[in-house]
Amino acid sequence: MSADSLPTPPDVALGQFGFHTSDEQGAARRGWFNTPHGVVETPAFMPVGTNATVKGLSVHELEETGAQMVLSNAYHLYLRPGDKAVRALGGLHAFARWKGPMLTDSGGFQVFSLAQMRKVREEGIEFQSHLDGSKHNYTPEAVMRIERNIGADVIMQLDELIEGKSEFGPSREAMERSLRWLERCRIEFDRLERDGREALAPIDLPPGAPALHDDLETERVAPPQALFPIVQGGIHPELRRASVRGILQTGDWHGVAIGGLSVGEAKPDMYATIAVCDPELPRDKPRYLMGVGFPDDLVESVRRGVDLFDCVVPTRMGRHGTAFTPDGTVQIRRAEHRFDKRPLVEGCDCHTCTHYDRAYLRHLFAAEEMLGLRLLSLHNVHYLVGLMRQARVELAAGRYESWATAYLERYRARAGRK
Amino acid sequence: MSADSLPTPPDVALGQFGFHTSDEQGAARRGWFNTPHGVVETPAFMPVGTNATVKGLSVHELEETGAQMVLSNAYHLYLRPGDKAVRALGGLHAFARWKGPMLTDSGGFQVFSLAQMRKVREEGIEFQSHLDGSKHNYTPEAVMRIERNIGADVIMQLDELIEGKSEFGPSREAMERSLRWLERCRIEFDRLERDGREALAPIDLPPGAPALHDDLETERVAPPQALFPIVQGGIHPELRRASVRGILQTGDWHGVAIGGLSVGEAKPDMYATIAVCDPELPRDKPRYLMGVGFPDDLVESVRRGVDLFDCVVPTRMGRHGTAFTPDGTVQIRRAEHRFDKRPLVEGCDCHTCTHYDRAYLRHLFAAEEMLGLRLLSLHNVHYLVGLMRQARVELAAGRYESWATAYLERYRARAGRK
Numbered sequence: 001m002s003a004d005s006l007p008t009p010p011d012v013a014l015g016q017f018g019f020h021t022s023d024e025q026g027a028a029r030r031g032w033f034n035t036p037h038g039v040v041e042t043p044a045f046m047p048v049g050t051n052a053t054v055k056g057l058s059v060h061e062l063e064e065t066g067a068q069m070v071l072s073n074a075y076h077l078y079l080r081p082g083d084k085a086v087r088a089l090g091g092l093h094a095f096a097r098w099k100g101p102m103l104t105d106s107g108g109f110q111v112f113s114l115a116q117m118r119k120v121r122e123e124g125i126e127f128q129s130h131l132d133g134s135k136h137n138y139t140p141e142a143v144m145r146i147e148r149n150i151g152a153d154v155i156m157q158l159d160e161l162i163e164g165k166s167e168f169g170p171s172r173e174a175m176e177r178s179l180r181w182l183e184r185c186r187i188e189f190d191r192l193e194r195d196g197r198e199a200l201a202p203i204d205l206p207p208g209a210p211a212l213h214d215d216l217e218t219e220r221v222a223p224p225q226a227l228f229p230i231v232q233g234g235i236h237p238e239l240r241r242a243s244v245r246g247i248l249q250t251g252d253w254h255g256v257a258i259g260g261l262s263v264g265e266a267k268p269d270m271y272a273t274i275a276v277c278d279p280e281l282p283r284d285k286p287r288y289l290m291g292v293g294f295p296d297d298l299v300e301s302v303r304r305g306v307d308l309f310d311c312v313v314p315t316r317m318g319r320h321g322t323a324f325t326p327d328g329t330v331q332i333r334r335a336e337h338r339f340d341k342r343p344l345v346e347g348c349d350c351h352t353c354t355h356y357d358r359a360y361l362r363h364l365f366a367a368e369e370m371l372g373l374r375l376l377s378l379h380n381v382h383y384l385v386g387l388m389r390q391a392r393v394e395l396a397a398g399r400y401e402s403w404a405t406a407y408l409e410r411y412r413a414r415a416g417r418k
Numbered sequence: 419m420s421a422d423s424l425p426t427p428p429d430v431a432l433g434q435f436g437f438h439t440s441d442e443q444g445a446a447r448r449g450w451f452n453t454p455h456g457v458v459e460t461p462a463f464m465p466v467g468t469n470a471t472v473k474g475l476s477v478h479e480l481e482e483t484g485a486q487m488v489l490s491n492a493y494h495l496y497l498r499p500g501d502k503a504v505r506a507l508g509g510l511h512a513f514a515r516w517k518g519p520m521l522t523d524s525g526g527f528q529v530f531s532l533a534q535m536r537k538v539r540e541e542g543i544e545f546q547s548h549l550d551g552s553k554h555n556y557t558p559e560a561v562m563r564i565e566r567n568i569g570a571d572v573i574m575q576l577d578e579l580i581e582g583k584s585e586f587g588p589s590r591e592a593m594e595r596s597l598r599w600l601e602r603c604r605i606e607f608d609r610l611e612r613d614g615r616e617a618l619a620p621i622d623l624p625p626g627a628p629a630l631h632d633d634l635e636t637e638r639v640a641p642p643q644a645l646f647p648i649v650q651g652g653i654h655p656e657l658r659r660a661s662v663r664g665i666l667q668t669g670d671w672h673g674v675a676i677g678g679l680s681v682g683e684a685k686p687d688m689y690a691t692i693a694v695c696d697p698e699l700p701r702d703k704p705r706y707l708m709g710v711g712f713p714d715d716l717v718e719s720v721r722r723g724v725d726l727f728d729c730v731v732p733t734r735m736g737r738h739g740t741a742f743t744p745d746g747t748v749q750i751r752r753a754e755h756r757f758d759k760r761p762l763v764e765g766c767d768c769h770t771c772t773h774y775d776r777a778y779l780r781h782l783f784a785a786e787e788m789l790g791l792r793l794l795s796l797h798n799v800h801y802l803v804g805l806m807r808q809a810r811v812e813l814a815a816g817r818y819e820s821w822a823t824a825y826l827e828r829y830r831a832r833a834g835r836k
Contacts, residue, residue, distance in 0.1 A: 088757060
């Protein structure tokens with residue numbers, strides 16, 4: 001088998017939200033996660049489409065990167081256009097034009113990072129919208145109704161986030177509250193499956209516009225979804241262990257997320273925390289590390305048993321002119337690229353690298369042209385999706401550990417020289 | 419022949435920059451304009467890529483709109499990245515990745531509309547860059563050297579622009595100066611063809627970057643280009659006639675542009691001025707109306723003998739959320755589109771209309787997402803390119819006049835109702 005060809009998945013019947021693993025190497029493994037919109041091969045990087053669009057990319061470009069599963073944010077869609085509007089328009093897949101699997105974050109992180117004047121109480125989180133200052137009340141139950149309306153395949157519990165360097169006391173309080181909220185999420189999640197969603201208010205359509213639904217009763221049925229719990233506990237090993245145990249006592253989950261990392265803590269603390277969670281988590285369920293997206297973090301975390309990743313970093317850095325390469329990041333605005341006719345990455349098969357050179361990309365950023373933001377965002381998403389594809393190839397060939405060591409050495413070498 | 423199929427061009431051997439016409443209906447006609455990068459079927463709309471990129475669109479999207487010839491701006495490229503940098507990188511086609519015909523405006527209009535502290539003297543135009551305030555001197559000779567470095571197929575003379583409503587006296591002065599500058603442009607244009615371009619200064623390349631040129635002597639040879647003169651004279655018929663006669667006395671041109679319109683004058687004055695130029699201009703050369711790009715203006719101007727158009731309007735309006743439709747413009751931000759699952763234009767075969775509905779496009783603009791700007795810009799460029807394609811079909815079928823009347827009636831009807 002060549003280094004770039006990936007064996008076909010094993011002939012295993014995967015139930016709804018079922019997960020199958022193979023090619024284990026230490027904690028690392030390949031996996032197949034079955035969703036109502038297709039199977040996700042893991043390890044996988046999931047691009048983030050905050051507002052039901054991955055910033056700067058069309059859905060067709062996103063497909064071409066090889067992305068399998070795409071995120072969206074319940075917080076943003078709840079505020080605009082509204083979770084009920086997304087549902088009325090046919091749900092998130094129809095709205096965002098993404099045919100593959102999708103996932104929504106509950107908004108716990110966005111309330112923590114974006115909202116103003118937030119008050120966290122046992123009942124839920126009161127906050128003001130970062131858009132217009134309007135007041136909102138996020139309870140575990142409300143978040144389940146919102147995510148059920150939006151309709152992603154995997155939806156996240158409401159959790160309480162705190163600073164990455166928080167002390168033991170506040171870390172424990174947030175972790176324990178997240179566990180209590182998980183239980184309330186589960187109850188409401190099940191109720192919506194059983195009783196159906198609230199009927200939508202009538203909608204005024206412009207003259208000539210087509211009707212939104214054929215059957216209003218069918219529309220009330222909640223789509224098949226999996227609810228993922230989120231491990232919290234800061235960088236305190238015994239809190240992380242307690243969080244996992246609490247989660248596993250609450251229900252039989254289709255997958256588990258690790259949250260509260262990459263929020264200000266040191267990288268070694270992040271890696272150590274993932275390593276603490278690994279032996280506690282069931283090996284037959286996918287593990288999703290939330291909000292982590294630098295190439296070295298992905299490679300290190302797969303080593304520690306993580307299967308799924310998401311992060312806004314590839315598009316955010318792309319908009320700022322920074323591109324991922326196997327030798328670390330490149331800032332395209334630098335004068336050295338002015339007459340450089342090489343692509344961002346030699347041999348990269350993304351649209352950007354096969355069609356445009358560094359000199360032109362630099363010009364686009366100097367001239368503040370939108371195409372530059374697009375092309376670097378596209379390259380970066382392609383890079384991370386491709387990196388996890390390569391990880392699957394290396395796992396299948398039984399050499400993940402040596403490949404990871406070589407990859408990290410090269411990726412970090414230039415930074416080390418400076 | 420169906421309404422949408424276009425007959426193949428006649429079997430006529432077109433010389434370099436040759437022009438062949440057929441299917442005349444009054445002043446309107448079909449045409450084929452031969453350039454070193456291919457034949458342009460006219461009437462045609464040319465999208466504008468100010469900074470060697472049509473704002474928001476990739477080259478592949480631009481191709482899909484059916485665009486044949488693309489503009490760029492010598493003023494912008496001279497300031498950034500520099501005309502010599504474009505030349506060092508292989509010229510405009512290689513730089514902008516556009517394989518088809520290209521044209522550069524001389525910068526007369528940009529100096530008029532963008533530059534600060536400009537002083538117009540007989541020698542040329544002194545101005546300060548709108549980017550950094552640096553001082554520059556635009557003479558007819560300098561502009562020819564700049565456009566020869568950039569390397570488009572068709573390049574424009576330096577002309578003096580004035581307000582659209584200017585009185586007879588200043589209009590005459592600017593028109594006569596433009597004629598004198600045309601003569602100086604022609605002499606320098608010919609000299610550069612004969613003697614070759616100035617050698618480029620040596621360029622420092624980053625380690626590992628490929629060399630820019632194999633043969634530095636060959637690189638000095640000016641590419642095959644056509645210089646177009648520009649008719650001026652404001653809205654004063656006798657000045658426009660004098661301008662055309664002066665231009666035709668100065669040389670045997672491959673085409674003639676009509677400038678100084680759509681700069682503040684009333685629309686009836688613009689149409690009347692085009693009609694004044696029509697019988698004065700040679701019928702066997704393409705006529706290019708500069709900077710005009712609303713659908714009704716295109717249809718009216720083809721009636722008055724115009725073959726080529728350019729304008730930033732489709733992308734500028736697209737970025738502001740305004741879309742062209744056969745019923746006039748649509749502002750996608752309006753609340754009425756919130757639940758409207760129709761495309762911008764029913765039956766439109768552009769990527770935007772075949773993949774996205776008004777409700778989602780409205781959401782993208784409400785959320786200030788880049789994809790919205792892209793998708794409306796793409797639709798608008800496709801709309802104008804397609805409108806001129808339809809004009810060719812109607813000309814071929816001998817029914818341009820009745821089609822134009824019906825098109826304009828529908829396009830203007832909704833505006834009339836309000």
